[in-house]
Amino acid sequence: MKHPFQSYRQVFPVLSSHIHVGSCSQGAVSRQVSAAIEEYHRSLLQYGNNGELSMARLEEARAHFAKLIGAEPDEIAVLSSASEAIAGVATALPYVPGKEGIVYADTDFPTVGHIWQAQELFRDHIRCIPSIEGEVTIEQYKEHITEKTALVIASHVNYTHGFQQDLKSIAAIAHQNQALLFVDAYQSAGVIPVDVKAMGIDILVTGARKYMLGIPGVAFLYVSKDRIDRFKPRLTGWLGQELASRFDIAHPVPAVGTRRFESGLPSFISIFAANAALKLLLEIGVTNIQAYMSELLEFSVAYGSRKGLNIRIPYRGGTLPSLLAVEVADVTAVEMRLRSQNMIVSARKDVIRVAPHFYNTAEEIRRVMDELARIC
Ligand SMILES: Cc1ncc(COP(=O)(O)O)c(C=O)c1O
Known part of the structure; x- marks a missing residue:
């Protein structure tokens, strides 16, 4: 999958060391910020x-x-x-x-x-x-x-x-x-x-x-x-x-x-x-962001499901919105384990939320889903 915002990745320092898919909690901070x-x-x-x-x-x-x-x-x-x-x-x-x-x-x-x-x-x-x-x-x-x-x-x-x-x-x-x-x-x-x-x-x-x-x-x-x-x-x-x-x-x-x-x-x-x-x-435009995000989230659902993850999607068609909820047994432990691998996700109730933004790539999602599948 092509990443149309590749050149913007360098303005988010955290992306050089982490996979940041926790935007539902705190988005990545840019050099501009x-x-x-x-x-x-x-x-x-x-x-x-x-x-x-x-x-x-x-x-x-x-x-x-x-x-x-x-x-x-x-x-x-x-x-x-x-x-x-x-x-x-x-x-x-x-x-x-x-x-x-x-x-x-x-x-x-x-x-x-x-x-x-x-x-x-x-x-x-x-x-x-x-x-x-x-x-x-x-x-x-x-x-x-x-x-x-x-x-x-x-x-x-x-x-x-x-x-x-x-x-x-x-x-x-x-x-x-x-x-x-x-x-x-x-x-x-x-x-x-x-x-x-x-x-x-x-x-x-x-x-x-x-x-x-x-x-x-x-x-x-x-x-x-x-x-x-x-x-x-x-x-x-x-x-x-x-x-x-x-x-x-x-x-x-x-x-x-x-x-x-x-x-x-x-x-x-x-x-x-x-x-x-x-x-x-x-500058980037939210319409452009949504177009990429829906593609990225669709890929995430398909890939995660293939890996056997339970993704909770109360979803009636149209574009996928902003986050995916993956059902896991001990959410806090899973969040910590992913953090120890430099992957930022967000635990809420009984799910791990995977919430990408325009700066994330399909490869990053694949790695997070692989790790979740290994843990689950
Ligand atoms: C949908 C939604 N509404 C409201 C809040 C509360 O925001 P605040 O802490 O700024 O009051 C949150 C915080 O996570 C939220 O996700």
């Missing part, structure tokens, strides 16, 4: 206060992410974690009696359940859809979303086994019921194209450290400009104000756009990293 972290560090050492440069990089990162998902910069808030973004939305959603239903699935990332169950006003109105063999069907969404639903939360790609959800259909059901669709794209953004407008997504969250190839400390929250007025953040602060520079303690006015969800100074070092990572992704 490393240089951006150094730029932050150097500017502090040289100028003492690097506020202007930091704010410039923050705005660049906001604009790059907006471009990645087909949004406008004013529709993006830059936060510190996906959990912070979800909590921000949960505490800003107006409570309307009779229209207070929250729908999510038992396969969503646990932080979703933790946050909504902590919301006293909403917690008795949660419908958590029980998955069927790891999948939540559109029929189930139809059954659980009603005219009482205020918000539907759905994962674009499942974090354990990689099932990709049909977001357009869920958006249609949500909108027929005057509910909003909130998408968790942490396991897709960076390798699967996302167009929030075309897909009917009202709110979206993702973080920088997985397939977006940054480091921990940055998450992006998109809220459509058509929906933003109904949100009055309670998790707020001076940077969420329309005019932070007025330093007016008495008259808070939330920012017009989604930056109203921001609070205080963010972790700039992570923002510098995210900005450089996003630049690289945009």
